[in-house]
Every structure is written in C-alpha cells, then in structure tokens.
Amino acid sequence: MSEGAAEETRMIETPEGTFTIRLISADLGYVYPGLVRYTIEVLYGTEPVYTYAINSYEAPPGSTLDAATVAGIAFTRLEHDVRSRPEIYTRKRIFTRPLPGGGVYDVVILQGSPRRFGNSARAASWCDDEATRAGFSSKVFYIHEMDIRPCIGCYVCYNQGYCPIEDDMPWIIRAIESASVIVVCTPVYTNTVPSGLKAVMDRCQWLHAREKILGVRVHARGLTIAVAGQQGRGPFACVTPVVDAFMRNLDVQPTGAVLIDDLDRIRDIRGTRGAEDEIRSALRALLESGAQE
Template identity: 45%
Template sequence: MPVSTGQASFMCCRQDSIVMEPARKLLRSVEIDNGTFTLTLHREDFSTLYPGMIRYELAVTSGGQTLDMFRTNTYEYSVPESLAAETVALMKADEWEHELRASREGFLAAHHSGARPGRKETQETADVVIIQGSPRPDGNCGILAAWAADAAHTAGRTARVIYPHDLDIHCCIGCYQCYNTGICIFDDDMAGIIDAIRGASLLVVCSPVYTNTVPGSLKLLIDRTQAYHAERALSGGRRGQSGLLLAVAGRTGGGNFTCVTRVISAFFENLGIKPAGQILLDRADAIRDIRTREGAEQQVKDAVRQCLT
C-alpha cells in the first residue's frame, strides 16, 4: 500500500538554516534478489517552494546503503513536452528493475558512482564579499568596491571583490535540475561565487544603472544563484547574513534606481540575505568621478562598518 506522510510540504527550521521537508508518498517499493536490493520510488510535494512542483526520487538500496539515486521534477519539463516527470520516473524505475533482475553485477558496474552528487569543496572565503557589477573595473563602481573593501579591512575583516564581467558564467537556462541535486548542471566560475556568498557575513553589491536596470553580467550572476536557493531549500543554509547595495546612476533623480533596487532586493530575498541598506548616488554623468562628491566615501564606509558591528 502506498504510504503518505501528509498532504502538503512544509519548511523545517533549525537554528542556522531552513530546510525543505516535502511530504513524501511511496509510489513503488520492490524487493529484488531475495531482498538483497530494494528499489523505491517516492513522490515529493514541493508546492510550498514553487506552485505545483512535484519531485520524484528513485533509489536503489542494499544493506542500508544507497547504491544510486535518480531525481526529476515537474518544473524541468516545458508545457508541450510529451513526457511528464512522473512518466520519466516510472520509466526509469522499470529500467533499473529490469537491469537488477537481469544482472546484479551489471547494475553495480553501471551505477558505481554513488547516489547523491554533492557540491564542490568550499574555496577561499571572506567575511565581506563585494560584487562589482560594472564591466568597467576602473569606473565609479570600482571606486565604491574599493571603499567597501577598505572599510572591511579597517574593521579587521577579510574582503573579496568579485568581477562577474571577467568570469565564465553561463546563463541560467531555467532547467530546474538544481532542485533535484542542489547544484547547477553547469561547471563554470559560478561554483566559486556561490562558495564565496555562502561563507560571507556581508554581501555588498555595486551596480551602475544600465537602461534602468543592472548590467547583463551582474544579472547572469543573480540568475545563476538560483542553484544556491535550491541548495538552501534542500539542505539548509546559513542565516543572519546581511546585504548592502551601492549603486550609481548617470542621470538625476531617485527614480532612475527603481529597477536596480527591485532586482537586488529580490536577489537578497531569494538567498535569505537581510537587506541592511542602500546608498544610491545619482548625477554621475555630471559629477564624473564620485570621489569628488562630498561625503560619499564616508557614507559608504560608515554603512559597511555598521553592517559589521
């Protein structure tokens, strides 16, 4: 008989993380080779994460050890797709059962890699991570990033500046496979960026206004952190991180920052980062060099120091 743990998924809170605990329904359980192997297929309700998201988890275990695992979710498939997630999961279950019954040695040889792909080891981290979103390294956003790093060092903290424009960052293709594993399908520089964000206590984003929004390279980075959102939902993540926005607009008026502030606000919210303020400097076209703007440097450094106390 199928076993259900509930009708809806829920969020399980720990002191330092929030973990998605989906309701699970057992769709199939098969004993093979006199109970040497157990093949199970579960249906998991992730609708509190995304409306209607259902994940299917297929596993083969032996002696309490998981030999291999396959996951797929409904958000991976486009509307016109003929194969739905449940159909794919059932087909995979039939395939694995057939392999096991035909040759246990052949199955073990083909599925020796283990069940759960894990995230890469954390690279060098810093207390303050500064994302310099402008493709101009020596422009006003570069100055803002330098001020923020200097304030961090003065406060006795380590700082790291990331330049998305100079890195290999593939665009997010919306495949939603990160919600099966907690990691992205692309192996590029984003893994190191997510490591840095994960380890930081303060994330500072420096952005110019490009056509009323953030530059393309910064938006690529923001979209690709969806894998970190998936990781946090599935495995838990750090809490208590703060985020600070430093932005520059060429034209006069606060309205020029509307889209930038919305994008970065959504970015912080998606990663569980608490917004700690924003400094919006307009009239950059007239001023040219923001170092000539009275009080700007002190304003930025005070904001960073306040976030670190």
C-alpha cells in the same frame, strides 16, 4: 534517503545480492505551487548506491512527457539494468559533489560593472578596504571576469541542491553561504543592473534551492551601492527593487542603499563630494551592528 512517500518498491535478487529500487515522490508545494520531486533510489542491501531525481517544474508546459511519466520510465529502466548487470551497482554511484571553491569570507562584494577601474569597482574597493580595516575577511567578485552563464530555468537545482551548469558560479555560492554581509556594487544599465550581474542573481536561485532542499541557510545582511550616469533618484527606481528581490530570495536582509548619481557629468565617483565617506560608513555601520548581535 529522500523525504516523502515511497510510491513503488521492488526487491531484486541477483547473483551479487539483494537490491531494492524505490520511487519516492515528495510534495515540495511549500517551495513552489505544485512542485513534486520524484526520486529513484537503488539500494544494495541497505546502502544507497544510485539516485536519480526529476521534478515537475523541469518539464515546461507542452512537454510530451511529464515528470511522473519520466520517473516511471526511469524506474523501469533501472530495474531492468540492475537485473541484467548487477555488478555495476555494487559500488556507490551517487553523484553528489562538494562544491569547488573554498573561500570563506565575512564580507562578499559582488562588483557588477564590466569596467575594472570604473565607479562601481572603486566603491567595491572602498568596501573591501573598510571591511579589512575593521578586521573582517572580504572578497570582491569581479563578475565580468568570471565565467558565469545565465540560468536556463531547468529547475534541476530543486532535485539535489546542485546546479548542473559547470562554470565559476560555485565560488560565489560557497562564499555567499558563509558570509555575514553581502554588498552589491552596480552601475545602472538601462534602468536596471548589467546583464552579467543579473545572471549571477538568477543563478543564485541555486541558493534558494539549497535552502529548501538541503536546509543550507544564508545568514547575511545586504547593502546596495549603485551608481548612475543621470541625475536624480529616477535612474535607481528599478535597480533597488531588483537587488532587494535578489537578496530577499536568499533570505539576505537588505539594510539600505547608497545611490550615487550624475556620473555622466562628474565621471569619477571620487569627484562626488561625500561619496567615499557615505559608502564606507554604510558598510562600517553594518559590520558594527552585526558584531553587536
């Protein structure tokens, strides 16, 4: 049952037995200002058999109907439906679903470059290898090879903790949920991260919703590895705040960044003196400090 106050309750007697319909509003102002979720539950006897939810962030400004109105309409329609065909509601029709995927890894590496054998991929492979050598399970997600669509800002994840977009994102969500270290390996693209990686970061809002709605917390620390064509620290000025913001949004604690520049000239990260050692030691330090906690 959802938390919050039942605004409306209707008992419905049918030849199949007694049903109850409840409209419950939950003030989720602790998540976002003014966020209210309306949940309608149909109970057959005492067993919940159907749930519908909508929240106030789903309706953008200027929408003809607000969430409260839609919830009221849905309540009335469900009441009518249960009265007219109660047999449909005697079986559970709650569409919560376990997330597909199943990999559980200590270290999750998000490799954001489309270049499968480029510099970020090389850095990711060093991290993967270092984790394995230290006895940790590790997984590199080659984001460009996955079917990941951009967030559509529907806010539906704040209803029941699930994103309605059907693509490969659940594999990443499940892996991050169970990981203790998250590594983001990214090239600098137009001063920030490539769009595919940014899509993953935005879609991870889903994890924020899962924490707030389902209490599923991420317990990981994060490491950023970024590579840039130009020389100096300038190209990374936006990348590190973007990756840090992504991590903090998930309660992942950013612990530092390894920034490798000048790759337009050097071309191959293996030609940057000390880069491999720096990347491997950054990850090793993170794994060792985690093991001591």
